[in-house]
Amino acid sequence: MDKIAVIGAGVSGLSTAQLLLTKGFHPVVFERESVPGGLIKCKRIDGSLFHTCGGHVFNSKRQDVLEWFWSKFQREEEFSKADRNSVVFLDDTGDTIIPYPIENHAYLLDADIQKHFIDDLLTMANAENQYPNNFEDFLRGRFGETLYKLYFQPYNEKVWRRNLRQVPISWLIGKLPMPSVEEIIFNNFNHVEEKTFVHSTFWYEKKDGSQFIANRLADGLDVIYSQDIQHIEYDGHYWHILGGTFDKVIFCGNIKDLVKAIKGVDVSAYSERIETLEYHGTTAVFCEIDKTPYSWIYQPSRNHESHRIICTGNFASSNNDRSMPINRSTATIEFTDKVPMNDIINNLAKMPLHPKYLAHQYNKYTYPIQDNNTRDMIQNLKEFLTPFGFYFTGRFADWEYYNMDVAIGAAIDLVSTLNK
Numbered sequence: 001m002d003k004i005a006v007i008g009a010g011v012s013g014l015s016t017a018q019l020l021l022t023k024g025f026h027p028v029v030f031e032r033e034s035v036p037g038g039l040i041k042c043k044r045i046d047g048s049l050f051h052t053c054g055g056h057v058f059n060s061k062r063q064d065v066l067e068w069f070w071s072k073f074q075r076e077e078e079f080s081k082a083d084r085n086s087v088v089f090l091d092d093t094g095d096t097i098i099p100y101p102i103e104n105h106a107y108l109l110d111a112d113i114q115k116h117f118i119d120d121l122l123t124m125a126n127a128e129n130q131y132p133n134n135f136e137d138f139l140r141g142r143f144g145e146t147l148y149k150l151y152f153q154p155y156n157e158k159v160w161r162r163n164l165r166q167v168p169i170s171w172l173i174g175k176l177p178m179p180s181v182e183e184i185i186f187n188n189f190n191h192v193e194e195k196t197f198v199h200s201t202f203w204y205e206k207k208d209g210s211q212f213i214a215n216r217l218a219d220g221l222d223v224i225y226s227q228d229i230q231h232i233e234y235d236g237h238y239w240h241i242l243g244g245t246f247d248k249v250i251f252c253g254n255i256k257d258l259v260k261a262i263k264g265v266d267v268s269a270y271s272e273r274i275e276t277l278e279y280h281g282t283t284a285v286f287c288e289i290d291k292t293p294y295s296w297i298y299q300p301s302r303n304h305e306s307h308r309i310i311c312t313g314n315f316a317s318s319n320n321d322r323s324m325p326i327n328r329s330t331a332t333i334e335f336t337d338k339v340p341m342n343d344i345i346n347n348l349a350k351m352p353l354h355p356k357y358l359a360h361q362y363n364k365y366t367y368p369i370q371d372n373n374t375r376d377m378i379q380n381l382k383e384f385l386t387p388f389g390f391y392f393t394g395r396f397a398d399w400e401y402y403n404m405d406v407a408i409g410a411a412i413d414l415v416s417t418l419n420k
Ligand SMILES: Cc1cc2nc3c(=O)[nH]c(=O)nc-3n(C[C@H](O)[C@H](O)[C@H](O)COP(=O)(O)OP(=O)(O)OC[C@H]3O[C@@H](n4cnc5c(N)ncnc54)[C@H](O)[C@@H]3O)c2cc1C
Pocket: 007, 008, 009, 010, 011, 012, 013, 030, 031, 032, 033, 036, 037, 038, 039, 040, 053, 054, 055, 056, 057, 058, 059, 227, 228, 229, 230, 252, 253, 254, 257, 282, 366, 367, 393, 394, 395, 396, 402, 403, 404, 405, 407
């Protein structure tokens, strides 16, 4: 039986290992942390559930992913289904609230803003269709100058922390709504809610948030925790990791570590380009806030640095400790990159919903940033390593903006190519 080393016990590594097990392989998973989950890890703070990164919810557009996922869980007993209820807070008080996505709800904006937006739509309808060169061009071209200035620019400058002209657009495909002028007008006339997003409706665990997913997927696997794998050596036939011998390796960590860890196969031609790959981190601040009916709140305000509130306390009643006052709930408040403690506290004081700080965690790698060559370069490296029995998949292995379900889909695709 082929023995396969899987590096990383995030969603990608865990689902890869489960799929390998079903196929009759013998996977051994190595994880540097003491618990499974990677980005989807959660922990309890004062009895309430802190998603240490984001506030993960699940759904998928791929039928095979859904079937595989629900073969691991009891859907109705262990999960609840919810409709996304997301809004944009256009001011700091939380008084001007527009449902998300803002372009479908322009009829709720002030009359003057609506008139400017209608002018924009007329201009856009008559403009020649040009492929945008960068994110700013895309946003202006797709949503018009008025909504760009009101929401898209300030919100995205907080997310990206750079001039939006410097943001490439290849990552966007399939991630953002791409409505035509006709669709925007139709959606406004008919008050149409956005239903094309993968998370327009979503599933959420009744207990323990996304940690529940990680724990279940780790069940029955041979996982070796607290082992940071920095040396993966090929001897011409087999791979050696921590004294163990493997026929194949599937790496589900970060590609920047991958090229440093591989010995015995020369990947130096890729090192420099991989070293320069860009990324963002996120500071996830766990707070108690005033109770709202929302799932996500987008914040374009320039008066503070947080761009999004994920109202995780609304996702499951077990996410709030029993002592939580009825008019309060828990949430993850997100900031791009590393924010020091005193800045966090200063920012919270400027935000709506009276956030009270409970805990925070900075995750260095959360959003991969691609340039126009990233996908080709990574595909080339895959093709180079495959004959040696070395494979990789995952959000930071593939440097792709994967959601959990897409990471599972990529694992399904990879494992389907492996034969004993
Ligand atoms: C803010 C935010 C919100 C998100 N919200 C959602 C959502 O609501 N729904 C959704 O579906 N997706 C969401 N996602 C995406 C989701 O987090 C990812 O798709 C998924 O977690 C990726 O899993 P992964 O296994 O590829 O990577 P990771 O979770 O990064 O896992 C990698 C694992 O490998 C381990 N590792 C790395 N290197 C080594 C090494 N050398 N040795 C040993 N172990 C190693 C790490 O410790 C880690 O456990 C969100 C992402 C972010 C950043």
